[in-house]
Amino acid sequence: MNIFKAITLGTAVAVMVGGCTSNKKYTALQNRYDELSKDYNASQVALAESRANARSLETLLEEARRNNADLKRNYEQMQGSLNQSLLQNQQGSINISKLVDEINASNQYIKQLVQAKSKSDSLNMVLTNNLTRSLSREELKEVDVKVLKGVVYISLADNMLFKSGSYEVNSRAMQTLSKIAKIIKDYGDYDVLVEGNTDNVPISRTNIRNNWDLSALRASSIVQVLQNDFGVNPARLSAAGRGEYNPIADNDTDLGRQRNRRTEIIVTPKLDQFLDLIDKAPETDDSAANGN
Incomplete structure (x- = not known):
């Protein structure tokens, strides 16, 4: 009985061991099958991509061929243009030479203008210094002196010289006019024009018809003060109303309106005096004229 049990137990163990071995082989085969399936699918995808790439390459090749044909046509057109340009080269060289000459002439003209401007500025400075050298720094604060193109403009507000609507010079103006007389007498041969100017408000005086009269009468009053009170030669003086x-x-x-109500005394050198001033003007070198 014990022998039978032993045989039975041994048989059962052998069956169990055999069963375990079959399961392991099955599992290994299943895993191998799965791997082969994955490889197969990957191969199919790669094949499809290769076919697509082949079609793309064919498309690119065709496009490259078309581009090459376009380049050939463009080359032929450019070659024709080059040949035409070579034929026109001689005439083109003549035109370029003319253009260079015109540019050089323009540059020379500009240089002359710059030099003339520098000379004019220097002349104005000399003339201003010469005509105002008799005035102190404090006196210059009361007299507005400007030089434009060699002409001296001395501007005085009418409220400094006259009462409103009047052409009689007030006493306060005499001190200022004495300073103006110094400038005028400092260069005794210069011509002097006195100009009266008004605003656009109509004048209402029985003995003055309009602003023309008022401006002319004020200019005449200043001229007579310069002559009678300060000894300016009347042959040099002129009066005008604007x-x-x-x-x-x-x-x-x-x-x-206040700025427009003014009297301007304009001092003008004669031609020979003007040329003499030009000779006295400081010279400017080319580098200064060119702004270097």
């Missing part, structure tokens, strides 16, 4: 027609500011504001 009325309201030579404004320097807008007559729509009080400040603008």
Whole structure:
């Protein structure tokens, strides 16, 4: 009985061991099958991509062939243009030479203009210094002196010289006019023009018809003061009225009208004196004229 049990137990163990071995082989085969399936699928994908790439390469090759044909046509057109340009080269060289000559002439003209401007600025400086050298620094604060193109402009506000609507010179103006007389007498041969200017407000005086009259009468009053009180040669003096027609500011504001009511004393050198001043003007070298 014990022998039978032993045989039975041994048989059972052998069956169990055999069963375990079959399961391991099955599992290994299943895993191998799965791997081969994955490889097969990957191969199919790669094949499809290769076929697609082949079609793309064919498309690119065809496009490259078309581009090459276009380049050949462009080359032939450029070659024709080059040949035409070579035929026109001689005429083109002549045109370029003319253009260079014109540019050089323009540059020379510009250089001359710059030199003339520098000379003019130097002349204005010399003339201003010469005409104002008799005035102190404090006196210059009361007298507005400007030089434009060799002409000296001395501008005085009418409220400094006259009462409103009047052409009689007030006493306060005499000190200022004495300073103006110093400038005028410092260069005794220069011509002197006294100009009266008004705003556009009509004058209402029985003995003065309009702003023309007022401006002319004020200019005449200044001329007579320069002659009678300060000894300026009357042969050098002229009086003129500009009325309201030579404004320097807008007559729509009080400040603008005040600026327009003025008397200008214009000192002008004669031609030979002007040329003499030019000779005295400082010279400027080319580098200064060119702004270097």
